[in-house]
Amino acid sequence: MQVAETPSNEASRLDALYKYAVLDTEDETVFDELTKLASEICDTPIALISLIDPDRQWFKSRVGLDAKETSRDIAFCAHAINQDEVFEIQDTHKDERFKDNPLVTSNPHIRFYAGAPLISPDGYAIGTICAISDKPKKLSAHQLKALKILSREVISQLELRLKICELQKANDRKTEFLSSLSHELRTPLHSIVSLSQLMLKDSDSNMSKDNTSYLKHIDFSGKRLLELVNSILDICKIEEGSFELSERIINVKEFFFNIEGVISSLAKEKMIDVNFRLAANSINSIRIDDSRLSQIILNLVSNSIKFSDVKQSVNLDVVLSESKIIIAVKDNGIGISEQDIHLLFNKFQRVGNNNATEGSGLGLMITKSLVELMNGDIKLVSELHKGTLVKVNIPLNIVEDDEQPANTTLLVKSFDPNIRVLVVEDNEINQEVARAVFGSINLKIDIACTGGEGVKYAKDNKYDIVFMDLNLPDFDGYEASERIIKSNPNQNIVALTADVFAKQNSKLVQSGIKNILYKPFDIKDLLDILNEYCPLK
Numbered sequence: 356m357q358v359a360e361t362p363s364n365e366a367s368r369l370d371a372l373y374k375y376a377v378l379d380t381e382d383e384t385v386f387d388e389l390t391k392l393a394s395e396i397c398d399t400p401i402a403l404i405s406l407i408d409p410d411r412q413w414f415k416s417r418v419g420l421d422a423k424e425t426s427r428d429i430a431f432c433a434h435a436i437n438q439d440e441v442f443e444i445q446d447t448h449k450d451e452r453f454k455d456n457p458l459v460t461s462n463p464h465i466r467f468y469a470g471a472p473l474i475s476p477d478g479y480a481i482g483t484i485c486a487i488s489d490k491p492k493k494l495s496a497h498q499l500k501a502l503k504i505l506s507r508e509v510i511s512q513l514e515l516r517l518k519i520c521e522l523q524k525a526n527d528r529k530t531e532f533l534s535s536l537s538h539e540l541r542t543p544l545h546s547i548v549s550l551s552q553l554m555l556k557d558s559d560s561n562m563s564k565d566n567t568s569y570l571k572h573i574d575f576s577g578k579r580l581l582e583l584v585n586s587i588l589d590i591c592k593i594e595e596g597s598f599e600l601s602e603r604i605i606n607v608k609e610f611f612f613n614i615e616g617v618i619s620s621l622a623k624e625k626m627i628d629v630n631f632r633l634a635a636n637s638i639n640s641i642r643i644d645d646s647r648l649s650q651i652i653l654n655l656v657s658n659s660i661k662f663s664d665v666k667q668s669v670n671l672d673v674v675l676s677e678s679k680i681i682i683a684v685k686d687n688g689i690g691i692s693e694q695d696i697h698l699l700f701n702k703f704q705r706v707g708n709n710n711a712t713e714g715s716g717l718g719l720m721i722t723k724s725l726v727e728l729m730n731g732d733i734k735l736v737s738e739l740h741k742g743t744l745v746k747v748n749i750p751l752n753i754v755e756d757d758e759q760p761a762n763t764t765l766l767v768k769s770f771d772p773n774i775r776v777l778v779v780e781d782n783e784i785n786q787e788v789a790r791a792v793f794g795s796i797n798l799k800i801d802i803a804c805t806g807g808e809g810v811k812y813a814k815d816n817k818y819d820i821v822f823m824d825l826n827l828p829d830f831d832g833y834e835a836s837e838r839i840i841k842s843n844p845n846q847n848i849v850a851l852t853a854d855v856f857a858k859q860n861s862k863l864v865q866s867g868i869k870n871i872l873y874k875p876f877d878i879k880d881l882l883d884i885l886n887e888y889c890p891l892k
Contacts, residue, residue, distance in 0.1 A: 356429070356452070356453065356455045356456045356457075357451070357452040357453075358428050358433075359427075359430070359433035359434040359437060360437060361434075361479070362436065362437060364479065367479060368436075368479040368480065368481065369409065370406070370479075370825045371405060371475045371477060371479035371481055372408065372479075372481040372482070372697075373515065374475075374517065374519075375481075375513045375517055376520065377406065377415060377513060377516065378406060378408060378413055379413065380415070381500065382416065383415075383416075385512050385755055386404055386415050386416040386509065386512060387416045387418075389404065389416070389484065389505055389508055389509055389512070389645075390402045390403065390404055390416040390417065390418050390484070391418055392505060393418075393484055393485075393486050393502060393505050394418045394419065395802045396498055396502070396505075396540075397469065397486035397487040397494060397498050397501075397502065398484075398492075398502045399419075399467065399487055399488040399492070400418075400419040400487075400488060400489070401417075401418060401419035401420050401463060401486070401487035401488065402417075402418045402419065402484070402485065402486050402487070402717065403416065403417050403418070403420065403432075403483075403484070403485050403511055404416040404417075404473075404482065404483075404484050405430070405432040405470075405483050405484075406473075406480045406482035407426070407427060407430065407432055407433055407436055407481065407482050407486060408427070410426070410427055410620070411424045411425065411426055411427050411430075412424060412425055412426075412427055412430040412432050412433065412482070413732070415482075418838065419487075420463060420487075425458070427457055427795070429457050430454055431453070431456075431458070431465070431468045431485070431487075432470050432482060432483040432485060433468060434452070434565055435470035435471075435472055435480075435483045435485065436472050436480035436481075436482065436483065437480075438472060439472070440471075440503075441469055441470065441471045441494075441499050441502055441503060442468075442469070442470045442471075442472070442483075443468070443469040443470075443493075443499070444467065444468045444469075444492055445467060445492060445493045445638040446466060446467070446491040447459045447465055447467070447468065447489075448466065453465075453468075454534075461485065461489075462476045463489065464489045465488075465489065466488060466489050466490050466491050466492075466732070467486075467487065467488040467491055467492035468483060468485060468486075468487050469486045469487075469494050469498075469499070469502060470483035470484070470485035470486075471484055471485070471502040471503050471505065471506035472482060473506050473509050473510055473513075474506070474507075474510065475510060476510070476514065483506070484502065484505050484506050484652050485496070485510050489791065507760065518523060523750075529591075532743065535586075535854075536588075537588055537853060537855045538585045538826055538852070538853045538854045539853075539856045540784060540853075541584060541853030541854075541855070541873075541874055541875065542582045542650075542785065542853040542874060543784075544577060544580060544584065544853075544874075544875055545785060545788065545853055545874035545875035545876075546785060546787075547573065547577040547783045548574070548577045548581060548743065548786050548875040549572055549788045549791070549792055549875050549876075550787075550788060550791065551573050551574035551577060552574060553791050553792065553795060554573060555567075555570060555571065556572055556626050556795075570891055578750050581821045581875065586718070588642060588856075589721050590720065590721060590724075592855075592856070593721070593724045593728075597752050597859075598728065600644040600647060600728060601644050601646070602642050602643055602644050602752075603642065603643075603644075603645065604640050604641070604642050604754050605640065605641060605642075605643065605645045606639065606640055607633075607635050607638055607639055607640060607641060607675065608626060608635070608639075608883075610645055610648075610649075611631075611633050611673065614649060614653070615631050615798055617649075617653060618631065618653070618656050618671065618702075621653075621656065621657055622660055622669070625660055625663070625665060626665050626666055627660050627663055627665070627666070627669055628666075628667075628668040628669070628670065629656065629660070629668070629669045629670075629671060630668060630669070630670045630671070631671045631673075631677075632670075632671070632673070633673050634672075634673070634674045634675065635675045636674075636675055636676060636677075638675045638677075638753055640753075640754045640797075641675070641680070641751055641752060641753060641754060642725050642752040642753075642754050643751070643752065644729070645681075647725050647728075647729070648680075648729075648749075649684070650722070650725060650746060651722050651725050651726060652671070652673075652684075654718045654719070654721065654722045655670055655682070655684040655722060655745050655747070656669060656684055656723065657718075658684075658718060658719065658745075659684050659685075659686035659688060659743065659745075660686075662686065662688040662689050662743075663686050663687065663688035663689075664688065664830045665688070668686075669684065669685070669686045669687065669718065670673075670683075670684070670685045670686075671683070671684050672684075672685075675751065676751070677751070677753055677800075678751060679748050679749060679750050679751050680748075680749050680751045681746065681747070681748055682747040682749075683742045683744065683745070683746045683747075684744070684745045684748070685742065685743070686742050686743055687741070687742040687743075688742055688743065689739075690737045690738050690740055690741050690742050690743055691735075691737040691738075691739065691743060692739045693739075696735060696737060699719050699721050699735065700723045725748055728748050729749050729750070729810065730749070731747060731748050731749035731750060732747070732748050733746070733747045733748075734747075734887055735743065753837060764853075768862075769886045769890060769891050770882070770885035770886050770889045770890060770891060771819070771889050771890065772797060772891075774796070774798070774819035774820065774885070774889045775801070775816065775817065775819050776793060776798055776799075776800045776801070776816045776818065776819065776820055776821075776822065777800065777801045777802075777803060777809065777812055777813060777816070777818045777820075777821045777822070778793075778800050778801070778803070778821075778851065779801050779802075779803045779805075779806065779809035779821065779822065779823045779824055779827065779832065779835065779851075780803075780804070780822075780824045780851070781802075781804050781805060781824060781826075781827050782801060782824075785824075786802050786804075786873070788809060789802065789822075790802070792878070792881065793881075794882070795878070796878065796885075797881070798799075801816070801818075805827055805828055805829045806827040806828075806829050806830045806831065806832060806835035807830070807835075807836060808831050809821070809823065809827075809832075809839070810835055810839055810842075811839045813839045813842070813843065814839075814842050814843075817887045818846070819847065819888070820847040820848075820849065820884075820885070820888050820889055821839065821846060821847065821848045821849070822849050822850075822851040822872065823835060823836050823848050823849065823850055823851060823868065824850075824851050824852060825850055825851075825852040825854060825857055826852070826854070832850060832852070832868075833860070833863065833865075833866040833868070834866070836848045836850075836866040836867050836868050837865065837866045837867060838885060839867070840866070840867030842881050844867075846867075847869060847888040847889070848867060848868050848869060849868065849869060849870045849871065849872055849884055849888070850863070850870070850871040850872065851872050851874065852871065852872075852873065852874060853873065853874040855873055857871055858871060865869045869888070870884060870887075870888075872884055
């Protein structure tokens with residue numbers, strides 16, 4: 356038996372092989388189909404995709420053979436990688452190099468072998484696709500050509516597999532970056548928005564009229580910045596396919612009453628008349644993501660208000676039928692030229708001469724993406740200096756009268772006022788925010804500054820609910836939660852985080868965290884959580 360010579364470029368060849376990260380991976384249909392095709396084309400009972408590492412040949416795919424690998428010393432494929440063309444042995448019994456090879460003298464009793472080297476794009480032979488029989492044989496020119504084509508297809512699939520892995524790694528890095536960005540941007544905004552709202556609600560404030568005005572400016576600017584940050588993060592989540600809809604049953608009249616209130620407030624600032632008409636056709640409740648439906652309507656109406664002159668009017672018509680909801684927003688504003696209309700739904704795209712108007716150019720793209728996520732469509736018709744009409748159609752799920760709608764107004768407090776609350780938060784400003792926010796609903800809280808402190812507090816005291824920051828200085832909130840749950844499996848833990856990508860973290864489920872409250876949050880969201888996990892008995 357003759358052992359194959361080691362290629363002179365062995366180190367580089369192995370680097371080319373390892374680059375694909377394919378050794379010892381699970382079977383994959385795309386490679387199995389190529390192996391079956393090789394077996395059928397060459398009319399052999401055995402076909403393999405064999406990869407040669409320093410000590411063995413490992414089979415990524417195999418037909419007619421149970422073994423997953425053999426020693427490189429006895430591998431026919433170790434010879435084939437030294438060839439440029441198909442390496443064919445028509446009868447091993449007549450070939451001095453192979454007649455006493457263990458693979459010839461015992462199972463699988465190889466008499467015929469043909470292997471086409473798998474040549475990487477940089478010219479290294481990393482293995483073969485081969486056809487094997489226990490009978491002597493000679494391939495036709497057609498079969499030899501087909502085997503070479505299959506070898507190139509194997510490399511193409513390995514390259515595709517590599518690119519997919521690289522894209523996944525890049526996407527993971529992007530998500531990690533956005534997660535960090537979300538935390539870094541939304542954490543200070545949580546302080547700004549929460550504290551300014553609390554101060555503005557304080558009717559007993561001794562602030563001067565000027566200071567109150569300044570505070571309103573701070574509150575407005577904080578909310579504007581938060582809207583921009585949320586828009587950018589929404590776009591990123593939509594692009595990577597991680598954006599999720601959350602449907603629930605809502606009361607139609609109550610929902611649109613709240614929408615009308617928000618719209619009136621938006622229009623009042625610019626002295627715009629908004630004519631709102633709702634045709635519900637006796638439909639009382641629908642199942643939909645009401646948060647995203649609100650976002651769609653408010654984006655469209657605020658856009659019309661933004662690009663309308665003082666004392667102009669905007670029409671909002673909403674029609675509900677058994678199968679869909681139709682939303683039409685029409686204004687008499689500056690309009691859009693025909694050549695610019697196709698640019699409207701592009702990311703960060705602002706069209707026309709509207710530099711005097713604030714905006715990031717994200718609203719319409721997000722609106723279109725949300726409509727499409729809800730299986731709807733959006734159409735826009737506009738004429739320069741005449742106005743714009745935007746029409747949205749979204750499929751609708753009508754619910755039975757006995758199904759209870761969610762409350763879309765601010766919830767009243769229905770949690771136990773005597774509950775004990777632990778907040779694990781390392782940021783000193785956010786600790787003050789937490790005290791102020793919980794204090795506004797007459798709840799005192801304990802605060803732990805690290806994950807370790809949080810675990811100790813939860814072990815030494817009985818808390819009805821724990822609000823857990825996820826970014827902590829010693830170990831993260833996932834690990835802290837997992838440790839708490841080990842000691843007390845029934846502990847209610849809610850993540851309190853500025854990271855809007857936290858839901859995608861695989862550690863969330865295993866940590867025992869039951870829900871997420873994103874900073875900055877509305878009091879309504881906090882009440883929702885408290886009412887659910889700490890109900891008044």
